[in-house]
Amino acid sequence: MIHLRDIGVNLVVAMLLGTAASGEALSVGDKPRIDMHTLGGEILDFQKLAGRITIFEFWATWCGPCIRELPHLKKIHETYKDQGVILISVNRDESEGTATRFITKNKMDWIHVHDPSQKPQYASVWGVRAIPHAFILSPEGEVLWRGHPAGMDQPLSDALKLHPPQIGDRAEDAIDLVTAPRPIVSMQAPGLRIHTNILKGKVRRAQRAHDSHDFYQAYRICNWINDRVSGGDEVQWARDWIGKYESNPSIMEQVGRQRTADEVRRMLSMAKNYESNGRLNEAKKYYEAVLDNYPDTKYTPTAKAALDKLM
CATH class of the missing domain: 1.10.10 (Arc Repressor Mutant, subunit A)
Structure with missing residues (x-):
């Protein structure tokens, strides 16, 4: 079970429904509707985020250009978080666990959304075809700019001048403005029952992949187990191997x-x-x-x- 406050990360699972049709890129002037839920089931009240400039940035831990942008994003967050700017990163990793560990390790203390690349929901709605990719939304929720986050500084500066945030308190306080709190959900999805034989089969496949030096498949399977099962020997085995893999740069x-x-x-x-x-x-x-x-x-x-x- 993961509690957001325990890891210091506001990891959210969201539904981003745009005015454009699925797969059709959002353009400047479009106004997407944004409904978000935290991993713990809390509802983010976006009415209380109104009046702020919002940045959405799509990325993944396996994307080299995305990782190279991390210092830049941290600088933007630190520079503008008290000026009415909210940063929301949309992670494309298959595994929430992989994303959470990376976010925690690298102290990415802003809001995060998970949108797995194998079953994209939000990226396809927003028309994101490659990462990293960023959007700047006005205080009224309209797209002001989209592009590679490396080129975001001037558009963001222009947005602050032409569309100044209309708030009186610290922007980061809005992250805590939630309504209808719900219990933290288990790592194992409600109603999901994974038979022991399936788990043992997954372990065997991961072991074969590891033995043949196909670490990518082994890592994927271990994360599959870790994300879907809340406890047991197989989960501990998977977590041990995930730790070994992630401590090995090669x-x-x-x-x-x-x-x-x-x-x-x-x-x-x-x-x-x-x-x-x-x-x-x-x-x-x-x-x-x-x-x-x-x-x-x-x-x-x-x-x-x-x-x-x-x-």
Whole structure:
């Protein structure tokens, strides 16, 4: 069981429903509706967040460019948190546990949302095709800017001048403005029952993956067990191996490379689907996103060749 106050992280699971259709990118001027719930089941009262500038930043622990942006995000948070600016990071890792450990270890003391890359809900609604990616919303909730967070400083400065926050207290206090508190939920989802044989099978698969040096698959399976089961020998075994993997930089580098490859393959698949359906502009955006965000993978030439054909 995880209690947010115990780890000092406001990790939230949210529903971000935009005015654009699913998969269609939000544009400047759009006004998404935002309903959020904390991992503990508390409801964030966004009426009390009204009047503040909000930054949404999509990222993942396996994304090298995202990690390189972390010092920049910390600086933005520290600089503007008392000026009416709220930072909300949307994590794309498959595992909430992986995200939580990273967030806690790196003292990312702002609001966090989980949106797993294998079952994207929020990124697809907001039209996020590559990470890192950020949005700046006005005090009225309209999109003022979107793009790579490295280029966020000037748009944020402009937003503060042209759309000054209308608040009287510290912006970070709004994080605690919740209504209808509910009990903390178990790590095992309600109604989910995992048979012992399934768990033992998962352990065997993880062990085989580890023995064959496929640390990515082993790490994924261990996180699957850790996130879905609240206790038992298999969970402790998985947690022990997660700790060993995460303390080994070379293994985590391999995990990051393979996760990046998975993300690039997913983006290329989306591009090809759009292309086959005649939606060439959408296909181009995905190919361009691969080239812009993942220029050094073995799939980059494929994306470049496909984009050249469409130009």
